Amino acid sequence: MRFRRASALGVATLAATASILTGPAAPAQAAAPAPTAVAVTLANTIALSNCSASLVRFPTSVSTDSAMMLTNGHCYEGGFIPAGRVIQNVASTRTGTLLNSSGGSVARVQANRVLYATMTGNDVTLYRLNTTFAALASSYGATPLTISAAHPAAGSSIAIPSGYWKRVWTCSIDGFVTTLREDIWTWKDSVRYDAGCDTIGGTSGSPIVSTSTGELIGINNTGNEDGERCTLNNPCEVSPNGEVTVLKGRNYGQQTYWFTTCLNSSQAIDLTVSGCLLTKP
Structure with missing residues (x-):
């Protein structure tokens, strides 16, 4: 899991920009301009004591709603969440x-409640902050990432x-893993990155942002560090028929559109909503 175990040594800030090119223009027509990818920066990310996080909103959130902070379940201030456990509506004073x-x-932002947290099926902790989106925008120009309501696409x-x-x-997204297993935890429909994506300890909880839409489509959480099979910090891929595959050096994230499948008419997380994908107690 990509949380940080040692003190930071310091790294340079990098900018992230990319271009997505269209195909060739039809004969005798002017070439269509290539659409510009969203430039993803560090704006509205949050540094925690040992992990990363981000300021987020649901697609239906309004400015007067309480702001929210998203990180991994294994970054929860109470430590790793036991397999099978779901935490909801628990007081918190987590800061970032x-x-x-x-x-x-x-x-500095501060949470006052854990809205939802688990390390089973997914690896997420969603906090409610003690301020609103409007207040953060007014004071700091902060604009939350919108949690996409759609399943991301390979490639x-x-x-x-x-x-x-x-x-x-x-x-880039290399594909999706039916079951990703690490020690006692299993995650479903996990995002596998391309082989060159070398996320490291401390990137746990970082948002995965689509460079096409600028929306949050997942949350970074783990990678196989040593080539071991299904051990801590060495997740393995398990196929529907039970075949285990180990990809040393490969890194993974978890999907976040699941949150949007569990919102009730009040835009609160409700695990009884029909079609809700979040793990239930």
Whole structure:
């Protein structure tokens, strides 16, 4: 799991920009301009004590709603969440540092509640902050990432901005893993990055952002460090027929559109909503 176990040594801030090219123009027609990819920066990412996080909103959130902060379940302040456990509506005082586009510190933000957290099926902790989206926008120009309501596509270009490291990784989605197993935890429909995507410890909880839409489509969480089989920090892929595959050096994330399948008419997380994909107690 990509949380940080040692003190930071410091790294340079990188900018993440990319271009998505269209195909050739038809004969006798002017070439269509290539659409410009979204430039993903460190704006609205959050540095935690040992992980990364981000300021997020649901597609239906409004400015007067309480702001939210998203990180991994294994970054929960109470430590790793036991397999099978779901945490909901628990008081919290977790704090983090909100960053601007270049990685500069903008403000300290503080949670007052864990809305949902688990390490089973997914690896997420969603916090409610003690301020609103409007207040953060007014005071700091902060604009939350919107959690996409759609399943991402293989081959999509993505960026992974880490508030902890103040660095942005650019990658692509290689595919999806039916079951990803690490020690006692299993995750479903996990995102596998391309082989060159070298996320490191401290990037846990970083948002996975589509460079086509700018929306948050997942959350970075783990990678196989030593080539071991299904051990801590060495996740393995398990096929529907039980075949185990180990890809040393390959890194993974978890999908976040699941949150949008569990919102009730009040836009609150409700695990009883029909079609809700989030793990239930």
